[in-house]
Amino acid sequence: MHSVVADFGRWMVALSAVVLHRYWKTAAMAATSFTGDSLLFLVDYLLRLIRVAVLLSIWRIVLAGRGPVSGMTLATVLTYTLIAEVFAEQLTPRTRLEEALWEGTIATRLLQPMNVVGQFAAEMWGQWAVNLALFSLPLLLLCPAFGVSPRPAGWGAAALFAVSLLLAMSVGLALEFIFGALVVAMQESVWVVAQVRRAVTLLLSGAVLPLALLPWGLGNVFQWLPFASLASTPLKLYTGTGNPLVLLPLQLAWSVLLWPLAGWMWRRYRERLAGHGG
């Protein structure tokens, strides 16, 4: 019995190693492709730094001389904005799915011995690794220069943020595949859907403008939408301005609801994938 279990365990480890190795290799390829053949990719980071500096300055102008607004002080909003930029990719996960749909290479993805979601996710993580190392970490270190504290509201807040971030990535990926399936279903240009999605997500996710600062109680309404689970929820938990007992179950609920929907849509429109795009 012991040897059967041991054999099974060895077999599982070997299988996991083979399976995981594929995704690791895919992620590594994506990381090295991303850096390209030149240091020019660093220009993107410079542009993002400028954007962060401007956003922080704008908040200082808007909230100058005001006390807490909807439970958010100026310091809280600044931390919110900075952390939103540090984890920008994780709070709005984007894969190369749009590109694959546009180029028509989506069908060839089905020829790879890997789960489609896993393939795209692995590539995404590969790219994230580079951005985290070369942009996010330096930005965190630069916080004092911006006059912003990057610290969470407490150790508890940090832990809640970590959990919420994982859920946010799950919701974000599910939305990514739902929108992708929508493109295939509508037989429409990927950019029509992408444009609308980008615009709507920017407003409703709270990545740029904390939902709590919206007028007319709009923030309270938007908080219930899946987009809020992407950025607003994790950032609220990080800054200690959100109720985890409401926000985390809501995020989990969206994750549980959206993945089956994404799966159903992809199965439904799988046939059209082969001829889409390109």
Add this chain to the structure above:
Amino acid sequence: MAARDRSAISRSDTVVELSGVHKVYRQRQRSANLSQVLSSLLHPTIREVEALRGIDLRVQRGEIVAYAGPNGAGKSTTVKLLSGLLAPDAGSVRVLGLDPIRDRTRYVSRIGVVFGQRTELWWDQPIAASFEWKRVVWDIPRERYVRMLGLLQEVLGLHEFFHSLARELSLGQKMRADLGMALLHEPEILFLDEPTLGLDVLAKRDILTFITDINRRQHVTIMVTSHDMADLEQLAGRVVMIHRGSIAYDGDFDRLRREYADRRRLSIESVGPAPLLDGAQLVSSAGGRHEYVFDAAHVKIAALLDQASAQTEVLDVETHRAPIDDVIADIYEAWQREAGAPVPAPTS
């Protein structure tokens, strides 16, 4: 250009002149190893590739020139230089008396280019719209457009898919449409890079006939690259072979065969197993029919037949020139051997 009377133009015009043309590419070498990515970004290893080394080439008006060579020899680089898409690092390029780069707008209105791996079609538009675009952008007079369109639709079979979107066409259909577009403005010189790529036998034949026809009737000078040597032999009277950036041969196909190898095929039908022939290599044997390859410059057919007759009863004999692809393959192999590169083992 206006449809001028080309018959009045001297056929001894030199339309293409490449003089001492050099072209070097710098390729950044990258490691596949993740740990070396950063170091290769900061301290890149650059490999210099001499795509063209002192090319001298002249083409007369009305010629059809085949431009051949193994992969990486410099064929596409030459076509890009002639199209005005690249500038030489040294030497000069003059086509129709113009500098393709400095006189670009005047120059491109007189040439046509078809790249086998590329398309000039508008992806999300019907072919008709792409042709109309060509008419407007090249400012082709309407009556000439209508005349040429009718001709091209008929010869290239474009009417079948003229109102389909470019992205919905097969590779062969796209090639035919691209060829039509390249000829719509009646260019004086046509550069074709792999024009028969992906075409079926019938379409290939029609296009080769069409190209020969426009050359004969309209004195269009044609430079064509291809890996299909049989097509080139059918099309061109002159072949320029490029090897590692230099011209290795410039002449006709017959002389090419004689100079490099006069390979012939001998087919013998006999009773029993294939006879062993000294000076000939057996390439296939099935159902009593045995195919051999030999170099006619060094081995006489009569000697081979004598050998065969001595070993078995010969029922039938057939001999013909080896396909040009075999000749070229031999040449490429010889070049590889000279360069010290491993020659792939022949497949049985």
Add this chain to the structure above:
Amino acid sequence: MAGSSPAWTLRRLLALWRFYGAMDLKWMMRDARSLLLWTLSDVITAISAVASTLLLAARFNGIGRWSTPQITFMLGYALLVGMIPNIFFNYNVAYISRRIGRGQFDHVLVQPQPLWMILLTEGFSPFTTMLGLLPALALLAWPLGRGVHTVTIGWLAAFGLNVVASVAIALSFSLIVGSLAFWAPRAAEEINSSSWHLLESLKLFPLDGMGAGLTATLLTAVPAGFLAWYPSRALLGIDGAGYAILVTPLAAVVAVLLATWVFRRGLRQYGRTGSQRYLSFGHRR
């Protein structure tokens, strides 16, 4: 055939605009659903872009020293400046790094027209983009209707001049950044996406009260300040100084000259190296 007389140039420009406009209309009219989806998408995108700033202004009764009507005017100006490149420079002309990086610049070089003429006309897509102007016009009309500034012929001329100048600055910045793709086609292929995203996000805020360094950056290296804030300030008389009306047009002249110089350098580099990449989709968005 290619000539250089003003009459020929004008004739060719009009012929090309007419052609590309007709092509855009035919593409649009392939089916009514496409028409609806594209216009809806443009309108939603435009509204979403300005919604954050508008909502912020509504919540705090303006931003800094700008009142809500002034902010609305600025946002309308910003949207207008954003839509005009869509109308005239679609098909990745405004995102030229994609054309260069994907090896599609050869499609431009084989055309018998001066490069500037091709780039000025090939992206003309009025029908797929025009309705996106409506939100911009609405955001401009509302505050002007409320008297945020008196509208005269002279003021309209100044408005038009500043809008053209802002568009020229945005396109020049895009061209300068996009030209990096001549040197690094793979790494810089999508650099225009980043540069436009940066401009589009930063132009939506009034920049009064920012540090001198940041303001200078946003009026020079990353000229988002000239895409709405500074010209709106000048047009609404917030600054007070009359000459401010001319600052954006002057900046545009400098930007265009610089962009031309960088692009020419890039073209020379392209002539040396060509493009080793090619995305085989012919002419495509």
